[in-house]
Amino acid sequence: MNKLSFALISALTLGSLSLSAQTAPAPAPAAPSVAVTVTPSFASQYMFRGQRLGGASFQPTVELGYGNLTAGVWANSPIQNKVVGQSDPEFDFYASYTSVASDTLSFVPGVTFYTYPSANEANGFYKLTFEPSLAVNYTISGVKLTPKIYYDFVLDGPTVEIASAYALPLKDLGTELDFTASYGSYLANDFVKGSVPQTKAWGNYWLLGVATPFQLTKESKLTVGFAYTKGDSAYLKTGSAPKSTNTSAVGRGVVTISYSYAF
DSSP states (O other): OOOOOOOOOOOOOSOOOOOHSOOOOOHHHOOOEEEEEEEEEEEEEEETTEEEHHHHHOOOEEEETTTTEEEEEEEEEESBBBBBTSSSEEEEEEEEEEHHHHHHHHEEEEEEEEEETTGGGGTOSSEEEEEEEEEEEEEEEEEEEEEEEEEEETEEEEEEEEEEEEEEEEEHHHHHHHEEEEEEEEEEEEESOSSOEEEEEOEEEEEEEEEEEOOOOEEEEEEEEEEEEEEEEEEEEESSSOOOOOOOOOOEEEEEEEEEOOO
């Protein structure tokens, strides 16, 4: 990220030698350029916040970066074990801005639009939900900690999450092991479209994962990863009726293979 420094120039007294007259002005900082990264990926399961939304899936991403601004679209197309009316397909449009406070601290406001073009609203599925978020990145002793809060204005409820990441270099192999862990809790007060009275959903989830990137060229790399994620204490409740278990909340191991190309 570019950091700009500004020099304070004071006027010299009459008769003194002007430093600016002898020194060429510093060149203006280069404007940030647009970077595009295309990442086709395959996942053995589609898991989201501890809920299984599909089986093996193709999950491509196209992302644009411009300075501290990031925007992109992530998609899901199930290959097998499709969940009818959900994530078949799914297109998530997202954007975020990283505000750097120091070498170890940054703030990242963002927003995601989740879209499901083929969702059957008559069966309680939404075609669109809208979720702003705010994350804080703090790095200590090589470990990146990221507490984050989301609020979905369509599902009417928050998600809070804490994530951590650590990269272990494997210099002899020219790669690294990227470890990740996260724990979160969500609440949706209007989980089922058209439900009268409203249907509430809530629960917890966690994830442990590791991935290894292999740099193929300057512009491209292949990444292989594995994660185990699980949803627990997940329930549904309609009005004053007794709560029921959310059967989508399960534990699954997920293998991912992705190829990214930046230009």
